[in-house]
Amino acid sequence: MKIWIPSLLLLAALALPAEDAATQTVQAVDAALAAVSGPAAYEYCKVLAGEAYAGRHTGTPEYEAAARWAAAKFASWGLSAPSGGFLQPFPAPHAVVDSSEMTLTIAGKERKLVAGKDFLPILFSAAGRVSGGAVFAGWGISAPELGYDDYAGVDVRGKFVVCFRGVPDPADKRFQRHDEHRVRMQAARARGALGLIYIYPEVQANPNGDLLEKFFPAEISEAVADELFAPRGIKAAELKKDLQAYRVPITFALDARIDLAVEARHFPGAVGYNIVGYLAGSDPKLARECIVLGAHFDGCGRHLGILFPGADDNASGSAVVMEVARAFAVSGLRPGRTLAFVLFGGEEMGLLGSSHFAANVPAPLHKIRAMFNFDMEGEGDRSFATFSPEPAALRQAIAAADSRVGILAGTREIKEVGVRSSDFAPFFLRGIPCAAFYSNGPHLAYHQAGDSIFRINPDILGAISRLALLSAWLLDAGPSPAVD
Ligand SMILES: [Zn+2]
Structure with a gap:
């Protein structure tokens, strides 16, 4: 068993010499991690992959119903909505x-x-x-x-x-x-x-x-x-x-x-939605920056009478983002920077929602400090992480988080994005540091009718949620000055 030693990063960053304050912070982080529930994430995944939402094809009434369900969850946990509301519309022919x-x-x-x-x-x-x-x-x-x-x-x-x-x-x-x-x-x-x-x-x-x-x-x-x-x-x-x-x-x-x-x-005139909620940062100076935790919410829909449930791709990543949001919200743990939780539409149609969000960040969200992406998190028992080479603090935060969670099977630098990249691509192309996580699979039913809840492992959903929570926290706490 690994022993977590958070004190170096945390204490240096928080510049709190008082041992009491540091102890309180460690306890708050522990409480947030303890609040993460794999079974809860599994339930969101199951609901999203169910018949009622018809495979969440962006622009359909079923997609909108699913988006409203997720927005209601955000609201019930006390997340704030951007000025335009939890749902950010974009064209989705x-x-x-x-x-x-x-x-x-x-x-x-x-x-x-x-x-x-x-x-x-x-x-x-x-x-x-x-x-x-x-x-x-x-x-x-x-x-x-x-x-x-x-x-x-x-x-x-x-x-x-x-x-x-x-x-x-x-x-x-x-x-x-x-x-x-x-x-x-x-x-x-x-x-x-x-x-x-x-x-x-x-x-x-x-x-x-x-x-x-x-x-x-x-x-x-x-x-x-x-x-x-x-x-x-x-x-x-x-x-x-x-x-x-x-x-x-x-x-x-x-x-x-x-x-x-x-x-x-x-x-041709259909409208899709990103679902956006946030928890304001605790540091008045840093709170204007945000860390985005995102996952695509959409799937391939129902066609020819065949439901494509999209449980692994990507009700699972959506469930992880939702569970991290809930754990931060209920535990009261607040990084200095604002945390933005975004469920993107239109990924399967060519990154429509994430491209729209990156080009139109809804107020009061402002400077994006980093973007964490979750796409296909439900199959298997380990996770891979990829990340921008700069800043080193991003890699260090993920490594430090995994020294506690212990699920990473491999890491790799993101050198470029291509036609097969997920929702981090529009952020990466804007020079925003990105990290992308995905479980080790085997992802055998990719975009097929068999991508159902029966392939999903609640434990890996929980573990990736904990890794995400701690990585975001440590990145925020890390020795990185505010940027303009
Ligand atoms: Zn996907």
Whole structure:
């Protein structure tokens, strides 16, 4: 068992020579840690992942109902609301796919696919019915400026583009932009394709993108792709390995016809919400700065009659932020700086809520001193932490916190953000020190119907909540002067 020695950091920072005051502070920290409850966090996670909130697809009535539930929790614990209230609105255009059918005709033989298993429309697909041939086009990337073009010399007009998700050279960051769903979809549509079909090992819900008129994006499983490639005697996994190894475009026409029908409703004027509550700092000078503890609240929703509960991704992170808020609130422990607890919407649609918040920090919240992000905290029994290299106090605070909590399985510096980054990205890009936490998984049901409460471990929710509480406290108490 590890013995926690908080006194050095705390006493230096608080500059309180009186032993009594220091003892009181340590007792208050202990009380706050003791107030953290894994089972309580599990209950929030269970409610959020339940039928009633329909997978929390940002912009839906069910999302709004969930947001109001969380805001009511914040209020009941005594958190303050920003001047605009607990809910911060932002535009959230989205779609709900009601049903879909896909039939492949391979070498003259028809095969009707099973929605949700063999294929899935991307969750901003246009509605309608289309048929056409198909062309395999590597990564679906057109980057002539980088000397790479999967579309060079092929005609995809009136056909489906079939491709993998990824880039020819992951080490070359200039390809990152081309790995955004929106950029890839535009590339296919600009060439007259009917749609773009990703090959994923297993299909998964994906609402990240924009409705493009008469354009039909979808996914098929690797097993279905194997059927498509069978006339050529190719396996999808081998094809992907070749693309990764040779880093040159591999493109060929498929002897197949694809019939796709999608029934979907689009809501271009919908509104999503971040849920924002705060506990004012105890130091009049430092309180104008805040430490943000954030997690995305949204999931992928309910489509084709399939609920995507998003328990691990990310009712779990939301539950951690809520439980840390409750523990600080009920224990009375107050750092010098203000603590802002933010549940972001629209992460799954491309960091909509966190981007909006970072660009429009609601008053009286002001200077953000640091941002802690929690995304996928519910599966497994250990946690990883990643953090900005500067200031060193951030890394030190997390390490000191873990010397007491003892759950970190690994740490890593955040060197940059990319298209797969979570809600810390908009903060990181503004030069704000960030830390991101995630449990060790295995996260097997990512964006699938199986991401349910049954995969969640209450103990890891509790442990990560304690690590978060103590890290935030120690970062605030650390020897870092106020910044402007
Ligand atoms: Zn997530």
